[in-house]
Ligand SMILES: Nc1ncnc2c1ncn2[C@@H]1O[C@H](COP(=O)(O)OP(=O)(O)OP(=O)(O)O)[C@@H](O)[C@H]1O
């Protein structure tokens with residue numbers, strides 16, 4: 001479904017990813033782990049098409065399309081969805097108007113308001129967020145955990161096929177983590193989709209029954225395993241992984 | 255609701271008013287008041303907030319050409335908040351003067367403006383004199399400048415006392431790119447995403463639902 005082949009990525013002249021490969025098939029869940037500042041969020045934003053990140057070589061093929069040639073909107077309409085590590089707020093633009101516009105544009109016809117509202121309300125209930133979020137400014141004045149749930153509301157409405165979850169578990173209390181995982185599992189069982197998840201904790205990877213765990217270092221994936229790899233990291237940290245260094249100025253000076 | 259509108263001048267006493275397409279010259283305020291203005295022509299306006307009174311003005315204007323001068327006098331323990339947003343496609347000269355007449359008053363000026371290819375000159379002048387103690391002055395001006403518009407902006411503070419908290423900041427730039435990326439990542443095209451951001455920017459400082467809806471209708 002998504003194949004990343006040997007990409008290099010720069011930001012501000014600094015090379016963050018180099019020789020990065022990843023192959024995710026339909027209905028698989030892949031996790032990326034790695035120390036802070038190693039490039040996990042970078043790969044998430046690169047897939048979505050954040051123009052701040054320059055892909056200097058390699059390719060990303062999604063659904064047989066070269067997405068590096070597509071802009072952010074086209075990628076989203078093709079079914080890619082990014083749940084950011086720290087979702088921004090846009091006061092003055094409500095969830096409802098943003099989602100209705102997004103859906104209308106994608107479908108080429110106005111979304112009927114009644115069904116739209118009904119679906120939004122159902123999802124709010126499932127995610128245990130107040131209905132008032134529907135007409136609230138996007139993430140406006142919301143706590144870290146509330147923002148993650150609000151973004152999940154967007155996911156359910158937009159129904160993407162390739163889902164990127166960048167530390168969705170950070171900022172969630174135990175109950176919310178459970179609700180969020182149940183919601184993602186429900187989505188997954190009712191939709192054909194793949195998930196790329198970034199997390200520092202094995203807990204959520206277990207709850208989502210992650211198929212593969214990758215360790216990112218030196219700009220690319222240095223080890224791939226299953227959930228036991230996440231456990232190992234939890235117990236031993238990243239020290240035991242051979243050749244693990246943070247991206248350092250002298251290694252990849254542009 | 256008890257209120258009296260004379261020609262061009264308004265006397266407010268503990269009330270909220272919505273005014274559309276009028277010319278306003280003076281506002282006299284006692285008690286707690288809110289004034290919502292939609293496309294009103296303000297050419298030369300004087301606002302006087304009496305002791306212990308407060309006024310919130312939510313003011314939107316769609317401008318082709320306007321020379322505007324607003325003078326605010328805040329008396330003892332009074333409070334004045336101006337939330338002004340605008341879209342300027344032509345020539346907009348805005349001059350705001352705020353002055354504390356006595357002590358312990360609050361003046362906040364929030365301006366969010368879109369300068370769409372126009373010529374904008376926005377000056378906010380805040381005075382705090384030597385013998386006027388414990389006043390708070392806060393000026394925030396944010397301008398999104400589009401289509402090669404020209405912006406001249408001067409937030410000025412004339413302060414001759416240390417017993418004051420005064421703050422001003424001005425930001426002039428384009429549409430925020432992180433917001434654009436965010437909305438596009440939901441599947442909205444660049445043009446519509448830009449429109450949404452502009453709409454949000456214009457209404458987010460307006461603290462009145464009816465006025466927000468009017469602005470939204472106008473922009474759509
Ligand atoms: N916009 C930017 N400008 C400059 N440097 C950046 C920018 N974004 C990321 N970086 C740098 O790129 C590197 C990788 O950042 P990234 O956010 O991908 O790390 P991460 O692995 O997600 O870390 P964390 O676990 O803390 O979230 C860091 O050194 C970071 O400082």
Ligand SMILES: [Mg+2]
Pocket residue numbers: 040041042085166
């Ligand atoms: Mg990160």
